[in-house]
Amino acid sequence: MRVAVVSESFLPTISGVTTSVCKVLQELRRTGHEAMVIAPSGAPASFAGFPVHTVPALSYRQFPVGLPNPRVLRLLADFRPDVLHAASPFLLGAQGIAAARRLGVPSVAVFQTDVAGYASRNHLGQATRLAWRFVKWVHDGADLTLVPSTASMRDLRRIGVQRLDRWARGVDLDGYHPNNRRDPAVAALRRRLAPNNEVVIGYVGRIAPEKQVERLRALRGLAGISIALVGDGPSTPLVAKALAGMPVTWLGRLAGAELAAAYASFDLFVHAGTEETFGQTLQEAHAAGLPVVAPRAGGPIDLIEHGTDGFLFTPDDDRDLRRHVAVLVADSALRHRMGEAGRRAVLGRSWENVCGSLFGFYQQVIDEGLSLQAETLVPAAQRR
Known part of the structure; x- marks a missing residue:
């Protein structure tokens, strides 16, 4: 052809x-x-x-x-x-x-x-x-x-x-893999993101208006968390202002092995934007063995089985977003089960x-x- x-x-x-x-x-x-x-x-x-x-x-x-x-x-x-x-x-x-x-x-x-x-x-x-x-x-x-x-x-x-x-x-099932957590580079990044063994909440993607990253401010005051943001874009100043004073690490734009290491250093993945026609980073997070929290809108509806490999929160409801993230932060066993389920869900893709x-x-x-x-x-x- x-x-x-x-x-x-x-x-x-x-x-x-x-x-x-x-x-x-x-x-x-x-x-x-x-x-x-x-x-x-x-x-x-x-x-x-x-x-x-x-x-x-x-x-x-x-x-x-x-x-x-x-x-x-x-x-x-x-x-x-x-x-x-x-x-x-x-x-x-x-x-x-x-x-x-x-x-x-x-x-x-x-x-x-x-x-x-x-x-x-x-x-x-x-x-x-x-x-x-x-x-x-x-x-x-x-x-x-x-x-x-x-x-x-x-x-x-x-x-x-x-x-x-x-x-x-x-999705790259070999590049994004739960086994990456054993890599020394991941361990080093993990120590940087969670020096006191915090639960690392990750986001990967453009820092742009349609991604609504600023909505992570709903997690302000949630104990024992660390937020890691991968990406850049025009909304960076807005998001930095919205998340000021929160435990946020900006990792910038990453690709290849560095991006795979970032996913492996997270404990769960959150996407707040409601305009995704698909949601490729959600698949990548599942391939890495992470539970995913995203809005019940657009592409995420097909990618997340609510309660099995993550949670779908009510769009534009910050309290619902916080509630579902808090459940995962408090329960490491649940994070592990949902992460395994997410990995299984993408094995044919x-x-x-x-x-x-x-x-x-x-x-x-x-x-x-x-x-x-x-x-x-x-x-x-x-x-x-």
């Missing part, structure tokens, strides 16, 4: 979209397929042995936003892909889908970023409705849209998007398995396109 990937986010930007695209490209390389990438400016010239082409971009909240460019159509025409993968399509992805349709190339759009949700959170009123209309227009152009959760499926069905299917995300499903969706739209072409040719032959 020849796969053209048009991604709204790519290296060096770190995000769930970037991580997903990189894993897909690595798996395409491992399984002998061909690929190329179109991404916003600043990306490396190649990844996993595949060429990466860039287009001009604007910066928005520390993220490059790729702009439509005539080069997209030329790149796709020259590459002649069998299928186009549009990762979290917005402006650049919308152009990629339109260009693929013009070239007769089937497309798969992966819904990962709740643009309309962002508009709603910022009380943009009419802009929220316009955002949903834009989302529908983009995804109506694709032959298939893959959604990560039941909540996303419901939202897109509500606005009338028709061609939908479920595709989860993979290796990137190899998940990408195998994705490649099946690629083949599905390719086959459907060939069938449609055959149907249009038969009547023409009959007329002759």
Whole structure:
């Protein structure tokens, strides 16, 4: 298969979209397929042995936003892909889908970023409705849209998007593993985070408005805890102010072995944001053997079995958030049981398995396109 990937986010930007695209490209390389990438400016010239082409971009909240460019159509025409993968399509992805349709190339759009949700959170009123209309227009152009959760499926069905299917995300089951706790580097980090054997409450992700990290202030005064934050972003000053005086350690942006060590140093994982279409860091925490506390909204609903591998708290209810965290802080045996359950829950979600499903969706739209072409040719032959 020849796969053209048009991604709204790519290296060096770190995000769930970037991580997903990189894993897909690595798996395409491992399984002998061909690929190329179109991404916003600043990306490396190649990844996993595949060429990466860039287009001009604007910066928005520390993220490059790729702009439509005539080069997209030329790149796709020259590459002649069998299928186009549009990762979290917005402006650049919308152009990629339109260009693929013009070239007769089937497309798969992966819904990962709740643009309309962002508009709603910022009380943009009419802009929220316009955002949903834009989302529908983009995804109506694709032959298939893959959604990560039941909540996303419901939202897109509500606005009338028709061609939908479920595709989860993979997780690195070897990199994030409970056995990492035996590593000397983890022990050293643990001593730094919990010098008096505190219960370490961890968060990994962007420090951005939609992540609502400042809501961890609900844990103020909870005895015997230490909070570790991994990540950076535009809300750092706001979160630092909200958590001032609390036992917080800022670890900054981490990746690779350092990120795996951070997860291994936590006792439980908390995510407070209510706008996750999926929640990749929740999966990573479960893979590391941690119980997870997150809101009963969006992607976490599918990732957490309440009372078994974590807790789902009432969205926007800080008292409920605190109550569930307090239960885990007070009960080490419960943390251990829930962490084991979380690990078991993600064992079938290796990137190899998940990408195998994705490649099946690629083949599905390719086959459907060939069938449609055959149907249009038969009547023409009959007329002759």
